[in-house]
Amino acid sequence: MTIENLINKLCRLQQQNISKFDKFKNPLLGLISPSWYFSDSVRLFQGMELSWKNCEKTDFVSRLANNINEIDISIPEGSTFESNFCSWYQPYHYIPRDKWGVHIRYRCLQTLSAEFYRDCPNLTNNPIDSAQASFFYLYIHEFFHYLIENETTSIELECSDPLLYANYLSNIYTKVFNTNECIEEALANSYLFERSNLCRIEKQYLKQKLLNQLPGYNNFINYSDSKFKDGLIQLIAQIMKQRNHESNTKIIHVVERDEFSNIFSLENIPIWIHQIPLHIY
Numbered sequence: 001m002t003i004e005n006l007i008n009k010l011c012r013l014q015q016q017n018i019s020k021f022d023k024f025k026n027p028l029l030g031l032i033s034p035s036w037y038f039s040d041s042v043r044l045f046q047g048m049e050l051s052w053k054n055c056e057k058t059d060f061v062s063r064l065a066n067n068i069n070e071i072d073i074s075i076p077e078g079s080t081f082e083s084n085f086c087s088w089y090q091p092y093h094y095i096p097r098d099k100w101g102v103h104i105r106y107r108c109l110q111t112l113s114a115e116f117y118r119d120c121p122n123l124t125n126n127p128i129d130s131a132q133a134s135f136f137y138l139y140i141h142e143f144f145h146y147l148i149e150n151e152t153t154s155i156e157l158e159c160s161d162p163l164l165y166a167n168y169l170s171n172i173y174t175k176v177f178n179t180n181e182c183i184e185e186a187l188a189n190s191y192l193f194e195r196s197n198l199c200r201i202e203k204q205y206l207k208q209k210l211l212n213q214l215p216g217y218n219n220f221i222n223y224s225d226s227k228f229k230d231g232l233i234q235l236i237a238q239i240m241k242q243r244n245h246e247s248n249t250k251i252i253h254v255v256e257r258d259e260f261s262n263i264f265s266l267e268n269i270p271i272w273i274h275q276i277p278l279h280i281y
């Protein structure tokens with residue numbers, strides 16, 4: 001099923017249950033600073049396949065690469081995803097949907113590029129590759145959140161229950177955010193760690209960078225390799241428990257079905273770049 005079809009089906013299910021869904025506001029608004037959340041953004045890679053080769057040709061990569069020596073990295077700003085509003089994933093479950101997708105702060109791309117350019121063994125003194133690596137580093141982590149939303153949407157459609165994702169995000173994810181209980185962030189980093197070849201960041205360097213992140217994020221190490229699947233089972237169980245859909249056989253079935261084994265692919269979803277925070281009085 002294409003993402004457009006999935007979203008259309010979800011819209012119909014939400015409309016049939018509008019009175020129940022109405023009370024849910026996007027809880028990410030409580031985590032991301034409103035000055036960034038509501039700031040202007042421009043869309044990248046629209047109508048263009050997302051690949052390392054195409055990324056190299058973009059203006060934002062040349063701009064990052066050209067100014068790489070001028071970036072002050074003494075105050076690191078580009079390492080911890082949602083916890084310092086570096087990048088976040090805006091789910092399509094919430095209305096308005098016009099800005100769903102991956103959101104990235106340009107300043108974080110600058111600091112990350114400069115850090116990779118200076119310190120990452122395989123990127124040292126390579127401005128273009130450092131700039132691209134910084135983009136894929138943020139994108140791959142956020143892409144995992146998209147996969148989890150998709151998987152939950154499929155379960156919602158199967159069970160005719162449009163509240164699973166909203167319940168999970170409000171009652172579990174935001175409550176455990178920035179703690180070791182936050183399995184979704186640990187798995188998002190584990191997903192990124194296993195894709196060091198896609199973001200072209202040397203694996204030991206990437207490992208150290210992720211271990212230096214905040215609680216929850218740095219717990220990826222407990223879900224790497226074969227333990228990734230155990231983490232997925234735990235996360236799907238957390239999500240399904242929200243509406244008493246929990247059953248071990250069903251959870252294992254969900255984790256093992258085709259859509260989920262395709263988790264290793266990486267596709268284009270809307271990508272938004274934010275440059276200037278919104279001034280909020």
Ligand SMILES: [Zn+2]
Binds near residue numbers: 082141142145185188
């Ligand atoms: Zn995240």
